[in-house]
Amino acid sequence: MTVTSVRVAPTACPRCRSATLGVVGKSSVAGVWTIFSCSTCFYAWRSTEPEENVDPEKYPAAFRLRPEDLARLKVVPPVPRRRPSL
Amino acid sequence: MRAYKDLREFLSVLEQERQLLRIHDQVLPEPDMAAAACALTQIGEESPAIYFDKIAGFSSARVAMNVHGSWCNHALALGMDKDASMRDQFFEFVRRFQLYPGTLERVENAPWQEVVVDKDVNLYELLPLFRLNRGDGGYFIDKACTISRDLDDWNNDDVENVGIYRLQVKGRNRLGIQTVPQHDIAIHMAHAEERGEDLPVAIALGNEPIITLMGATPLLYDQLEYKMAAVMQGAPYRVVKTAKGLDIPWGSEYVLEGRVLCGRRETEGPFGEFPGYYSGCHKYPVIEIDRVSHRKDPVYDAVYVGRPWTEIDFLQAMTTSAPIFLQIKSTFPEVVAVNALYTHGLVVVVSTKIRYGGFAKYVGLRVLTTTHGLGYAKIVIVVDENVDPFDLKQVMWAMSVKVNPAGDIVTIPNLAENLLDPACSPGGIATKMIIDATTPVAPDVRGDYGEELDRPLGTDQWQTKLSGLVKEMRK
Ligand SMILES: [Zn+2]
Numbered sequence: 001m002t003v004t005s006v007r008v009a010p011t012a013c014p015r016c017r018s019a020t021l022g023v024v025g026k027s028s029v030a031g032v033w034t035i036f037s038c039s040t041c042f043y044a045w046r047s048t049e050p051e052e053n054v055d056p057e058k059y060p061a062a063f064r065l066r067p068e069d070l071a072r073l074k075v076v077p078p079v080p081r082r083r084p085s086l
Numbered sequence: 087m088r089a090y091k092d093l094r095e096f097l098s099v100l101e102q103e104r105q106l107l108r109i110h111d112q113v114l115p116e117p118d119m120a121a122a123a124c125a126l127t128q129i130g131e132e133s134p135a136i137y138f139d140k141i142a143g144f145s146s147a148r149v150a151m152n153v154h155g156s157w158c159n160h161a162l163a164l165g166m167d168k169d170a171s172m173r174d175q176f177f178e179f180v181r182r183f184q185l186y187p188g189t190l191e192r193v194e195n196a197p198w199q200e201v202v203v204d205k206d207v208n209l210y211e212l213l214p215l216f217r218l219n220r221g222d223g224g225y226f227i228d229k230a231c232t233i234s235r236d237l238d239d240w241n242n243d244d245v246e247n248v249g250i251y252r253l254q255v256k257g258r259n260r261l262g263i264q265t266v267p268q269h270d271i272a273i274h275m276a277h278a279e280e281r282g283e284d285l286p287v288a289i290a291l292g293n294e295p296i297i298t299l300m301g302a303t304p305l306l307y308d309q310l311e312y313k314m315a316a317v318m319q320g321a322p323y324r325v326v327k328t329a330k331g332l333d334i335p336w337g338s339e340y341v342l343e344g345r346v347l348c349g350r351r352e353t354e355g356p357f358g359e360f361p362g363y364y365s366g367c368h369k370y371p372v373i374e375i376d377r378v379s380h381r382k383d384p385v386y387d388a389v390y391v392g393r394p395w396t397e398i399d400f401l402q403a404m405t406t407s408a409p410i411f412l413q414i415k416s417t418f419p420e421v422v423a424v425n426a427l428y429t430h431g432l433v434v435v436v437s438t439k440i441r442y443g444g445f446a447k448y449v450g451l452r453v454l455t456t457t458h459g460l461g462y463a464k465i466v467i468v469v470d471e472n473v474d475p476f477d478l479k480q481v482m483w484a485m486s487v488k489v490n491p492a493g494d495i496v497t498i499p500n501l502a503e504n505l506l507d508p509a510c511s512p513g514g515i516a517t518k519m520i521i522d523a524t525t526p527v528a529p530d531v532r533g534d535y536g537e538e539l540d541r542p543l544g545t546d547q548w549q550t551k552l553s554g555l556v557k558e559m560r561k
Contacts, residue, residue, distance in 0.1 A: 015223070024208070024210050024257070024258055025208060025210025025211045025258075026211070027142075027143030027144065028143065028144055028145040028146070028211065029142075029143050029144065029145050032142055032143035033115075033142070033143045035210045037210075037224075037256075037257065041223070041353055042223065042224060042254070042256040042257075042262070042352065042353050042354070043223055043224060044210075044223075044224040044225055044255065044256075045217075046115060046116060046217075048114060048115070048116070048142065048143070049116040049117075049217065050116065050117055050220070052220060053116070053217065053220060060220070060221065062221065063220075063221040063223075063356070063364075065367065070353050070367075073353060073367050073368050073369045074368050074369065075351045075368070075369040076265075076266060076267075076351075076368050076369065076370060077265065077266065077267045077272050077275070077276070077371075079279055079349050079351065080276050080279050080280050081280070082279075082280060082281075082282050083280045083281060083282075
C-alpha cells in the first residue's frame with residue numbers, strides 16, 4: 001500500500017459543488033495529505049482518498065447535495081421555547 | 087468479573103488471548119482502515135481486534151478497531167472465559183445488571199491530563215480521523231462517551247449521562263451530534279436551551295471496554311452509567327472531574343471539552359448506520375470544542391459500522407437484550423430469555439413458559455411496550471421455554487413446525503418506530519408483528535402435535551464422553 005499522486009488543489013466541494021472550501025488540516029508527516037472542508041454542506045475530504053470522494057465529477061450521484069436544499073432538512077430535536085426570564 | 091483500568095490493559099489481554107491483530111504494513115487512512123475492519127467481520131465468528139500504528143501521513147497515531155467485535159472479545163470485556171456462550175453471557179450480564187447501583191471512586195488526576203491543547207484546537211490534526219463508508223458526509227467519532235449533566239439539577243450524579251452518540255467533525259473545533267428526543271442527553275440539551283444557555287459536555291475517547299457497553303445500554307434517566315459499570319466490573323468505577331464538574335473515566339485516552347451551542351442546528355450526515363443503510367442528512371445540534379487533553383501516544387478507538395454483522399452489533403447485543411428481558415419479566419415471570427441481538431433488536435426472540443392457551447401473544451405484546459420496544463422492536467418471535475432463543479437453529483425449527491399463519495401472526499398497524507428503520511412508512515411509523523411460535527396449549531387446541539421427540543436415555547453422559555474423545559483424537 002502506497003500513497004498515490006498529489007492532486008491539484010480543488011476548486012469546488014465534491015458533494016455540493018460550492019466554492020466555499022478551505023484547507024482544515026495537514027498531515028504531520030509533511031506533504032502526504034491535506035484535508036479540505038466545505039463550509040456550505042460541511043463535507044470534508046482528504047486529498048489521498050479514492051477519486052469518488054475528492055473529485056466533483058466522480059462524486060456518487062446518490063450522495064450529492066444541492067445547497068438550496070439544505071435549509072429544508074428536518075431539524076432534530078426541535079429548538080424548545082425559552083423559559084420566561086425571572 | 088474484571089476491572090480493566092484502561093483500554094491499553096484490555097488490548098494487552100486481547101493480545102495474550104490471541105484476539106488482537108497488529109497490522110505492520112503502512113495503511114492509508116482511506117479506504118484501508120475501514121476496509122480492513124469490514125473484512126475482519128467477514129472472516130469468522132472469532133474475529134480479533136485490529137491495531138494500526140503505521141498510518142500514512144501520521145508521524146504517531148494508534149488506532150484500535152473491532153475491540154468488541156466477536157463473542158470472545160465481548161466475553162473477555164465482561165471478564166468471562168473467552169469461550170462463554172451467548173446464552174451464558176446474557177445471563178451473566180442480566181445477573182450483574184440487577185446489582186445496580188455500584189459506586190464511584192473519585193480521584194484527582196488521570197493519565198489523560200498529560201498533554202493539554204487549549205488554544206487553536208484542530209481536531210483534524212489532533213485525532214487520527216478517517217472515513218468509514220464512502221457516502222459518509224465527513225469524519226465521524228463513533229465510539230466515544232459523551233458526558234453531560236442537567237443544568238436544572240447540576241449536582242445530582244444520578245442524572246449525569248454517559249452516552250455514545252455519533253459525532254461528525256465539521257470544523258477544526260466543531261462537531262455535529264446526532265441525538266433524537268428519546269436520548270437522555272436530549273433532556274439535558276432541552277433544559278439548557280429553555281434556559282438560553284450552552285450545555286457543557288465532555289467527550290471521552292479510547293476507554294476500557296465496560297463503559298463503552300454501558301454508554302450503549304438504554305438505562306433509565308436517573309441511572310448513572312458509571313454506577314452500572316461498577317457492578318459490571320465488580321469494583322468501584324474510577325473517575326476524575328473536569329474543571330466544569332463532569333466526571334470522566336480515569337482511563338480515557340483523549341478528553342474533548344466543549345459546549346453544545348444553544349439553539350444551533352446545522353447540516354449533519356449522512357452516516358452509514360446500524361440498519362445497514364445511510365442515515366440521510368438532518369439539522370442536528372453543534373458542539374464547539376475549547377480544550378483537548380490526551381495521554382502521551384494516545385490510542386484512538388473506532389467502531390466500523392456496515393451491513394450487519396459488524397462490531398456495532400456486539401455493542402448493541404446484550405446491552406439491548408438485558409433491559410428488555412428485565413422489563414418483561416417484571417410483568418411476566420414466566421419469561422426465560424430474550425434475544426434482541428439482531429439489528430439493535432428490530433427483531434426480538436423471546437422464550438417463555440406458557441401459562442395457558444393464548445398466553446404467548448400477550449408476551450409478544452409486552453415486548454412492544456417495553457422502552458426499547460416502543461422505538462425498535464418490530465417483529466417479535468415468541469418460542470417455548472425449551473427453545474433457546476440464542477440458537478437460531480432451534481428458533482427456525484419452532485417457526486417451521488409451531489406456526490400456522492392462520493392463527494399465529496398478529497400485526498398491529500401504524501405504531502411508532504425509530505426513524506432509522508428504513509422500512510418505516512411514513513418515517514417514524516411502522517406496522518409491527520408478533521409471531522407465536524409456541525406449541526398451542528388448551529384451550530387453544532389448534533394443530534395435531536402429539537408427543538415431541540426427546541433424547542435417548544444417557545445422551546448427556548455420552549456427550550461429555552464423546553467431546554473428550556473427539557478433543558483427544560484431534561490433538
Ligand atoms: Zn459542500
